[in-house]
Amino acid sequence: MYVGNLSRDVTEALILELFGQIGPCKSCKMIVDTAGHDPYCFVEFYEHRHATATIAAMNGRKILGKEVKVNWATTPTSQKKDTSSHFHVFVGDLSPEITTDDIKAAFAPFGKISDCRVVKDMATGKSKGYGFVSFFNKWDAENAIQQMGGQWLGGRQIRTNWATRKPAPKTTNETSNSKQLSFDEVVNQSSPSNCTVYCGGVTTGLTEQTMRQTFSPFGQIMEIRVFPDKGYSFVRFNSHEAAAHAIVSVNGTSIEGYVVKCYWGKETTDMVSPIQQQNTVSFAAQPYSQWGQWYSNTAAQQIGQYVPNGWQVPSYGVYGQTWDQQGYNHLHAGAGWTGVGAVSNGGMVEPGQGVNGTVLTNQAGMSAAGYHTH
Structure with missing residues (x-):
């Protein structure tokens, strides 16, 4: 583990004593910079689980008056x-x-x-x-x-x-203060049946293709809904885990020059009949507690309005796409997967499925990009 921002009075013995309370330490190597920078050290544990626990237990903790930084060390x-x-x-x-x-x-x-x-x-x-x-x-x-x-x-x-290089994001207070989410935290924020991600903050240049390129590396996308005038979109994956990975990776990153926030979208079948519930999904953002805001149910007069194909949109109005009112199976298929992605880790971005990915098509007995119709 890397341990930085140390006081010059901190010793290897002190680090071993403190970190040894979490688990047995194999070694500690202190690095003192002669140029005047703060010293730092590397701590090696015998077991991976103890190393993992040090991030939550020690990162930001004060040692001799200074808040230390703890993270995974690179080779x-x-x-x-x-x-x-x-x-x-x-x-x-x-x-x-x-x-x-x-x-x-x-x-x-x-x-x-x-x-x-x-x-x-x-x-x-x-x-x-x-x-x-x-x-x-x-x-x-x-x-x-x-x-x-x-x-x-x-x-x-x-x-x-x-893979392509990730462009350097603009330095803003929002990026520097954004909370780093963990997969375990996010995956438990919503029910296992929820596979929808809310992504907001792109006030100009928001397109379905941009969202597909950004999110396709994290799993198979079943549906994308884009609201350019509102600056947000909903992306539905084929699994809860894929959606969680997308939230963790994309939240706080830059899309089209804007820092975005990603939450769980809330899938609901409220205000519909039992027959409609089989074919209806509505999207509403379900933010994390630290943001303290909601993005749904803002217009009561819109309750009960439904797009003819069975999609319920109580707050966001009719989607800006072409819909065939003669039946569910006439919904126009989404665009093919193209291009490369815009988000990744470590300076890389993951591309879309333009080479080996498959395009979800409507099949017999299916409609709305994968929803069963009866």
Whole structure:
């Protein structure tokens, strides 16, 4: 673990004594900067669970009058390595047990790898379900994308595509003060049946394609609803876990130059008959407690208004898309998945499913991008 912003009076013995209360420590190495910067140290635990616990227990705690910073340490090789001119491959839909060594071994036959990593949640240390592989040679990267897309790695078929660099976000008070969410915190904020994400804050340039590029790396998207005049959208995934990963990764990041906030969307069947409940879903943002605001039920006179295909929209009005009023199965299919994504971890962004992803199409007995009709 990295422990920074230390007082110059802090010693290795003191760090071992304090951190040893969480779990047995293997070693502690103090780094003193002769240039006048604050010292820092690295603490190694015998067990991963004890290292994980130190972030919650010690980060921000005062030691000899200074609030220390505790986080996962990076390896010296990753700090020195410059791979900006190399060719980066995004690898998505990874099983939770897949490690960096696993994807490196899987992609090694395609050429010399300059860097490889599975992206992890900084708070929990768990995999976010995607990673990156960098090649020295562009042809090797192209070959890996074509050959590895759809292949089984662990218990899942992986997705591959080009990765792009994440643009540096604008420095604002909002970004510096935004709370870092953890997967465990978010996944338990809503019921397991909720797969809808609210994303707000993009006042101009908000499109369905932008949302699809941003959120598609985190799982299969079933439905996207965009409200450009309001500056927010709803993205529905095929699983609760995928939606939770999206909230954790996208919340507080920059989209089209705007810092966005992501919450759980609230799926409800209120105010509809039992027959309509089988075909009706309405979206309303369900924010976290720290924001203290709601984005729904603001216009009582709109209660009871329904789009002819069965979608209930009590607060946001009729969606700005074409709907066929003759029946559920005539809903126009969404646009194909294209492009690359705009959000990731560690300076990378995960792309959309333009190469190996599949487009959800309406099938017999289905409508509204996956909802059963009767």
